[in-house]
Amino acid sequence: MSVTAAKGFTASGVAAGIKESGGADLALVVNEGPRLAAAGVFTSNRVKAAPVLWSQQVLKGGQVSAVVLNSGGANACTGPQGFQDTHATAEKVAESLNAAGRDATGGHSAGEVAVCSTGLIGLRLPMDKLLPGVDKAVAQLSEHGGEKAAMAIMTTDTVHKTAVAGGEGWTVGGMAKGAGMLAPGLATMLVVLxxxxxxxxxxxxxxxxxxxxxxxxxxxxxGCMSTNDTVLLLASGASGVTPGHEEFAEAVRAVCADLARQLIGDAEGASKDIRIEVVNAATEDEAVEVGRTIARNNLLKCAVHGEDPNWGRVLSAIGTTSATFDPDRLNVAINGVWVCRNGSVGEDRDLVDMRYREVRITADLAAGDASAEIWTNDLTADYVHENSAYSS
Amino acid sequence: MSVTAAKGFTASGVAAGIKESGGADLALVVNEGPRLAAAGVFTSNRVKAAPVLWSQQVLKGGQVSAVVLNSGGANACTGPQGFQDTHATAEKVAESLNAAGRDATGGHSAGEVAVCSTGLIGLRLPMDKLLPGVDKAVAQLSEHGGEKAAMAIMTTDTVHKTAVAGGEGWTVGGMAKGAGMLAPGLATMLVVLxxxxxxxxxxxxxxxxxxxxxxxxxxxxxGCMSTNDTVLLLASGASGVTPGHEEFAEAVRAVCADLARQLIGDAEGASKDIRIEVVNAATEDEAVEVGRTIARNNLLKCAVHGEDPNWGRVLSAIGTTSATFDPDRLNVAINGVWVCRNGSVGEDRDLVDMRYREVRITADLAAGDASAEIWTNDLTADYVHENSAYSS
Structure with a gap:
C-alpha cells in the first residue's frame, strides 16, 4: 500500500519537532529509479504557499527524485523568507540523500526535489528542527516506509489514507492527507502517488x-480552497512495463477516487457523507456547477445533519446557478425517494430514511443527458468547534 | 415608525392560524392614497416562489394599493396550485377591502395587490385559515398598525425590525423580516417601505x-439565496411634497441601511457581526466580489466565532477570486490591527481585541481606489442547531 507499493520507491516518516505535540511531522518519498518521471497538479488558489510555487517550478522539468512533506506549518503567506525556507529544505534533502549514498539515479539536486507543507498559514517553519529532521528521514528510508510517511503528513486527519491499484506487473500506490479537495478544499490536501x-x-x-x-x-x-493543495505522481519505471494509456489512466483514477472518498469520510466534524448526483444536465460543466452549488449550501448541509429531507433547500440552491433548467421541470430525490417532482411536492418526505452515514441527493435538471457527481459533508457543531477553538 | 410612519398608510397584523404556534402570521399594508405609486425588487433566484412571480406581475403596472404578507409558509415550489393560492389571496384582499368601504382610491383590484410569503418551502398554504385571516386583518387596519404588521411577518427573527427617515414634510418608513439579504440571503427577507x-x-x-x-x-x-426575497416601496403622495431625487434617494438608502443592519444583528445563531471592508480595489465590482467571497468563507466565520484573528483564511479566500491583486501586496487588518502586510506576517496578532460583537475585517487589495463594504456573521453551533433541528 501507500507510496512504497510500487517498486523503485523508498519512504519514511519521522518526528522532527515541528508539531508541538511531538508527533510525526516529516515525510520523505524517494524515487530510486531507474526513471524519475513526474507530473503534478496544484491548487488554483492565487494565493499560493511557498512550497507550491517551488514545486510548480520543479515539475516544469518533468523530473522529481524526491518529495519532502511536512505537517505542522503551511509555509503560506510567509513572504520571501518562506520561499527561502522551502528552497533550503529542498537543498538539504538533496545533500542528505547524496551524503547517504542514495545517488543511484545520478545524484540528487534541489531542482528535482518537490516540497509540500500543511498546517497554519502565516507562520515561518522552525527550520532549526526541520533540517535535522531531514537527515533523520533519510536515515530511515525503507521500501516499507509508505505507511509511516502517510502518518507523518496527518494534521486534523483521524486516520492515515492510502490506496493501491495496478495491472500485469505494475502498480500505482498513493497516500493522502486532508479532508477536502484540490480546488477548492477544506484544510490542505496533499497527495503523493x-x-x-x-x-x-x-x-x-x-x-x-x-x-x-x-x-x-x-x-x-x-467550499474553502487551500493555498497548499498538491497532487504529485512519480514514476520509477522499475517494473520495466509500459501499460497502455487507458489501462494506466484507469488505475490512477481508481487510486485517486479511493483516496478522495477517504478524504470525505474523514472530513472535519462531519457526521454524513453526501453524494450529490446531478443528472440530465445540458452539459457536464453545468452538472458540476449545480452539484458544487448544492454542496456549498450551508442550510442544506445543516438539514442533512438533522436528517431532514429538506428538498426546498436543494431547489433554492439550484436556482442560484446559471445552468439550463426550467424550474417547473426539476426533480429531486433523497436516498432514492423523489420528494420533488416537476418543481413541486413529490413523494412523501416521510419515506426518506436518512439514518445512515451516506446520503444520496439526486438532482434531475431535465435539460439534457450529461451528469456529474460531487461529494460533500454535512455541517455540524463539531465542524464549528474544530475550526473556531484553535488556529489551523 | 414602521410602514405607518408615512401619511396615507394603514396596516395591521393578526393571527390567522397559519403558524402552528398560534402567533401573528398575517400582515396587511394598505395605501390609502391619493397616489398608488410603487416599485419592487425581487430575489434573483431562478426558482421563485408563487408570490414573487405574482408580485413581479403586479409591479409591472407601477401601482400597488395593498400588500398582504404571511409568515408560516413560503408558498414556494408548490406548482400551479400554489400560484392559484397567491392569486386567490390577492382577490380576497381586494374584495375584503372594497366590502369594508376602504375604496377611497377608486376601489381595489387583485392586480394591484402584492403578496409576500415566508416559511417552509414545498408546502401549500392553509387557505382555509389564510382567507378568513384577511377579513380579520382588514377589520383591524389602523394608522398605528405598523408595529403589529412588523411583528406578524417574523419567522426565526427574535425582534421585529422597523426604521424611519425623511425630510421637510415627508417621511419614509419601513419594516423588515429575515436575517439575510436580497440575493443571496439567509431565510427569506421581506421588506415593505x-x-x-x-x-x-x-x-x-x-x-x-x-x-x-x-x-x-x-x-x-x-451565502444562501431565498426563493421569496422581496423589497417593496409604496408612495401615497399624502404629504403633497415632492422631494428632490437625491434627498429622497438618500432617505430610502438610510432606511434600507438601518433595516439591513438590523437583519445582520439578528441573524440565526450569530454571535458576531462582521463588517468586511474591501479597499483599494481596481473596481467596485471587484471589491464586492472579494468582500462576498470573504463573507462566505466558513473557515473564517468559524475563526471569528472563536475570536481567532486568522488572517490566513482571509488571504486564502481572496485568492479564489478573479479580482485584480498581487498576492505579495495584500494587506489585512482585523479590528484595526494590520496583521498581514504585503501578503505576509504583519503586526502581532495578539494585539487584536475580538471580544465585542462587531468585528471589522479590512482587506487592502492595493490595486486601485474602489471600495465596498459587506456585512456577514460568524458561523456558530447555534446556527447549525437552528437549521438542522427542524424544517424551515
Whole structure:
C-alpha cells in the first residue's frame, strides 16, 4: 500500500519537532529509479504557499527524485523568507540523500526535489528542527516506509489514507492527507502517488489531470480552497512495463477516487457523507456547477445533519446557478425517494430514511443527458468547534 | 415608525392560524392614497416562489394599493396550485377591502395587490385559515398598525425590525423580516417601505434600486439565496411634497441601511457581526466580489466565532477570486490591527481585541481606489442547531 507499493520507491516518516505535540511531522518519498518521471497538479488558489510555487517550478522539468512533506506549518503567506525556507529544505534533502549514498539515479539536486507543507498559514517553519529532521528521514528510508510517511503528513486527519491499484506487473500506490479537495478544499490536501510503470512525464501528466478532474476536483467538503493543495505522481519505471494509456489512466483514477472518498469520510466534524448526483444536465460543466452549488449550501448541509429531507433547500440552491433548467421541470430525490417532482411536492418526505452515514441527493435538471457527481459533508457543531477553538 | 410612519398608510397584523404556534402570521399594508405609486425588487433566484412571480406581475403596472404578507409558509415550489393560492389571496384582499368601504382610491383590484410569503418551502398554504385571516386583518387596519404588521411577518427573527427617515414634510418608513439579504440571503427577507412623498413609480424604482444595491445586496449572512426575497416601496403622495431625487434617494438608502443592519444583528445563531471592508480595489465590482467571497468563507466565520484573528483564511479566500491583486501586496487588518502586510506576517496578532460583537475585517487589495463594504456573521453551533433541528 501507500507510496512504497510500487517498486523503485523508498519512504519514511519521522518526528522532527515541528508539531508541538511531538508527533510525526516529516515525510520523505524517494524515487530510486531507474526513471524519475513526474507530473503534478496544484491548487488554483492565487494565493499560493511557498512550497507550491517551488514545486510548480520543479515539475516544469518533468523530473522529481524526491518529495519532502511536512505537517505542522503551511509555509503560506510567509513572504520571501518562506520561499527561502522551502528552497533550503529542498537543498538539504538533496545533500542528505547524496551524503547517504542514495545517488543511484545520478545524484540528487534541489531542482528535482518537490516540497509540500500543511498546517497554519502565516507562520515561518522552525527550520532549526526541520533540517535535522531531514537527515533523520533519510536515515530511515525503507521500501516499507509508505505507511509511516502517510502518518507523518496527518494534521486534523483521524486516520492515515492510502490506496493501491495496478495491472500485469505494475502498480500505482498513493497516500493522502486532508479532508477536502484540490480546488477548492477544506484544510490542505496533499497527495503523493507513485508507480513503477515505465512512462514519461507527458504520459503521467495526462493520466493525472484526467483523474483529478473527476475525483479530487469533485470533492467539496466546505467550499474553502487551500493555498497548499498538491497532487504529485512519480514514476520509477522499475517494473520495466509500459501499460497502455487507458489501462494506466484507469488505475490512477481508481487510486485517486479511493483516496478522495477517504478524504470525505474523514472530513472535519462531519457526521454524513453526501453524494450529490446531478443528472440530465445540458452539459457536464453545468452538472458540476449545480452539484458544487448544492454542496456549498450551508442550510442544506445543516438539514442533512438533522436528517431532514429538506428538498426546498436543494431547489433554492439550484436556482442560484446559471445552468439550463426550467424550474417547473426539476426533480429531486433523497436516498432514492423523489420528494420533488416537476418543481413541486413529490413523494412523501416521510419515506426518506436518512439514518445512515451516506446520503444520496439526486438532482434531475431535465435539460439534457450529461451528469456529474460531487461529494460533500454535512455541517455540524463539531465542524464549528474544530475550526473556531484553535488556529489551523 | 414602521410602514405607518408615512401619511396615507394603514396596516395591521393578526393571527390567522397559519403558524402552528398560534402567533401573528398575517400582515396587511394598505395605501390609502391619493397616489398608488410603487416599485419592487425581487430575489434573483431562478426558482421563485408563487408570490414573487405574482408580485413581479403586479409591479409591472407601477401601482400597488395593498400588500398582504404571511409568515408560516413560503408558498414556494408548490406548482400551479400554489400560484392559484397567491392569486386567490390577492382577490380576497381586494374584495375584503372594497366590502369594508376602504375604496377611497377608486376601489381595489387583485392586480394591484402584492403578496409576500415566508416559511417552509414545498408546502401549500392553509387557505382555509389564510382567507378568513384577511377579513380579520382588514377589520383591524389602523394608522398605528405598523408595529403589529412588523411583528406578524417574523419567522426565526427574535425582534421585529422597523426604521424611519425623511425630510421637510415627508417621511419614509419601513419594516423588515429575515436575517439575510436580497440575493443571496439567509431565510427569506421581506421588506415593505412606505412614503408619503409625492413621486411616481419611476422615481421610486430608481431610488429603491440604488438603495438596495448598497444595503440589502451587501448583507450576506450565510451565502444562501431565498426563493421569496422581496423589497417593496409604496408612495401615497399624502404629504403633497415632492422631494428632490437625491434627498429622497438618500432617505430610502438610510432606511434600507438601518433595516439591513438590523437583519445582520439578528441573524440565526450569530454571535458576531462582521463588517468586511474591501479597499483599494481596481473596481467596485471587484471589491464586492472579494468582500462576498470573504463573507462566505466558513473557515473564517468559524475563526471569528472563536475570536481567532486568522488572517490566513482571509488571504486564502481572496485568492479564489478573479479580482485584480498581487498576492505579495495584500494587506489585512482585523479590528484595526494590520496583521498581514504585503501578503505576509504583519503586526502581532495578539494585539487584536475580538471580544465585542462587531468585528471589522479590512482587506487592502492595493490595486486601485474602489471600495465596498459587506456585512456577514460568524458561523456558530447555534446556527447549525437552528437549521438542522427542524424544517424551515
Amino acid at each position: 507513485t508507480t513503477d510503470a515505465d512512462l514519461d512525464s507527458a504520459d503521467l501528466d495526462k493520466a493525472l489531470r484526467a483523474a483529478t478532474r473527476t475525483t479530487f476536483d469533485r470533492v467539496d467538503s466546505d | 412606505t412614503t408619503d412623498a409625492d413621486l411616481d413609480s419611476a422615481d421610486l424604482d430608481k431610488a429603491l434600486r440604488a438603495a438596495t444595491r448598497t444595503t440589502f445586496d451587501r448583507v450576506d449572512s450565510d
